[in-house]
Amino acid sequence: MDQRIINLFDEYSHAPLGRKEFMERLVKLAGGMALALTALAALEPGYAQAATIAPEADDLETEEVSWIGDGAAMRGYLAHPKGHQKRGAVVVMHENRGRTPHIKYVTRLGSQAGYRAWGV
Numbered sequence: 001m002d003q004r005i006i007n008l009f010d011e012y013s014h015a016p017l018g019r020k021e022f023m024e025r026l027v028k029l030a031g032g033m034a035l036a037l038t039a040l041a042a043l044e045p046g047y048a049q050a051a052t053i054a055p056e057a058d059d060l061e062t063e064e065v066s067w068i069g070d071g072a073a074m075r076g077y078l079a080h081p082k083g084h085q086k087r088g089a090v091v092v093m094h095e096n097r098g099r100t101p102h103i104k105y106v107t108r109l110g111s112q113a114g115y116r117a118w119g120v
Contacts, residue, residue: 001039009043014096028043045102053108060111062104077104077119079111092119 006101008029012022023036028035055062061077077099080087090110103119110117 001042002029006040006043031064032064045072053106053112055108057108057112060108061110062088062111068116074120077107078116079104079107079119080116081111081114087114087116089114093116094120 005026008022008025011017011030012019013061024041026036027033028059030039053060059082060079061082064075065078066073066075090107092103092107092110099119107117107119
């Protein structure tokens with residue numbers, strides 16, 4: 001794959017490059033919409049294929065939580081086994097792409113192992 005396409009996708013993933021501009025530039029680099037969509041399919045991570053613990057798993061409770069911390073709104077993803085008992089805790093820190101579906105999946109993995117897991 002052309003390195004310019006990889007660099008463009010990296011700019012789109014990590015910088016404030018809007019999807020419309022990204023797609024316009026990708027179509028020009030790829031030489032057409034069909035080739036651009038093929039390149040995009042190869043570049044985008046396959047979050048859906050990676051998840052093996054569904055957010056609706058019967059043995060887990062999950063929720064989006066928010067609170068005010070030091071004058072700023074904070075948000076996280078909380079997952080834990082059903083039932084009210086003391087548990088150890090795991091904090092899952094996201095990478096530079098934010099709290100993606102993969103980070104939520106890793107949070108559910110910690111929960112499935114018996115911990116109260118918090119993805120931030």
